[in-house]
Amino acid sequence: LTDLSFLHMVAHTPDMWPRLRPYKDELEPLISFLEEHEDELFFKPPEPDIDPIGFEEFLSELKTARVLLAWIEEAPEDAILSEFHVHPGDLYRLVETSKWLLYASRELSALFGSREAALRLTILMKRVEHGVKEELIPxxxxxxxxxxxxxxxxxxxxxxxxxxxxxxxxxxxxxxxxxxxxxxxxxxxxxxxxxxxxxxxxxxxxxxxxxxxxxx
The missing domain is CATH 1.10.150.20 (5' to 3' exonuclease, C-terminal subdomain)
Incomplete structure (x- = not known):
């Protein structure tokens, strides 16, 4: 499991709403990204020919996760807003919602005795909160x-x-x-x-x- 695994997990929840809709020029690179990282995700995408609406929604989840991933990898805020066509308010909302969802996930992991997952989620929650790589958290x-x-x-x-x-x-x-x-x-x-x-x-x-x- 990777950071993307957990970020897509929270992007997949109903509480992460509204998600970021991909623009037409983002679809091809987003699908390529999905093909490259599909084995990291908890959830499998719907077949686009069978469930085109579900597949489009899945791409929205993936775009949301990619924005959060860029944020915690310390991409400049202006670059994130430009590359992913998002507004400052959208980024703030994603960060705040993700913090809460990661916190809830951490608590559930601890409740079910998964200390390793709880630790990873704690670190990821702090990274999302501050928009930094792990070494910068303190x-x-x-x-x-x-x-x-x-x-x-x-x-x-x-x-x-x-x-x-x-x-x-x-x-x-x-x-x-x-x-x-x-x-x-x-x-x-x-x-x-x-x-x-x-x-x-x-x-x-x-x-x-x-x-x-x-x-x-």
Whole structure:
């Protein structure tokens, strides 16, 4: 089973409504994707010649799952909206509904004693919530970070919460999109001690940042 297996599972439920209808130019690549990944899915598609409406609905489920898959693989939001012809509100709705359905699936798995499935669903639920790969879940869970800043932190060597806890304010400020207030917030959220020297550095950096914004 893969991430696609579970994402299509939640897309298949009646609660995932309305689903994303594929446009005409999406049908051929979507059918090719189905042929390539059919063995990963819990459910088999209806025969298009026998049940064309059911097959079309199945493609809607698959498109919905593909959008969610792109989201958790950290595809840029603009790219997702453009490639799959969806609106920001649609993406938000899919994420929120999927989180709830994955949570319910996780609880059922735990209830029936499938700890492995429950763990996988927990991880997938967090990935859907934040739109990240698994390694970014701890970073993206911090307040004010999000998927983009989490990846920037990770790529700059801050790969765990301990890395952030031990980092200096000066080091954090070297990461793009990490300003003085956010750097302090990160340290405070992690319960890391802040020296007066670091706080003063953050205050000076904030003044410089404000001056640049005023000048612009």
């Amino acid at each position: 970073l993206a869970s911090l307040r004010g970070i999000g998927r983009i800043r989490a990846r920037l932190l990770y790529n700059h060597g801050f790969r765990t919460l301990d890395d952030l806890r031990e980092a200096s304010i000066r080091d954090l400020l070297k990461v793009p999109q990490i300003g003085p207030k956010l750097a302090i917030s990160i340290k405070e959220q992690l319960g890391a001690p802040l020296e007066e020297e670091e706080l003063e550095l953050a205050r000076r950096a904030e003044k410089v940042q404000k001056s640049l914004l005023d000048y612009a």
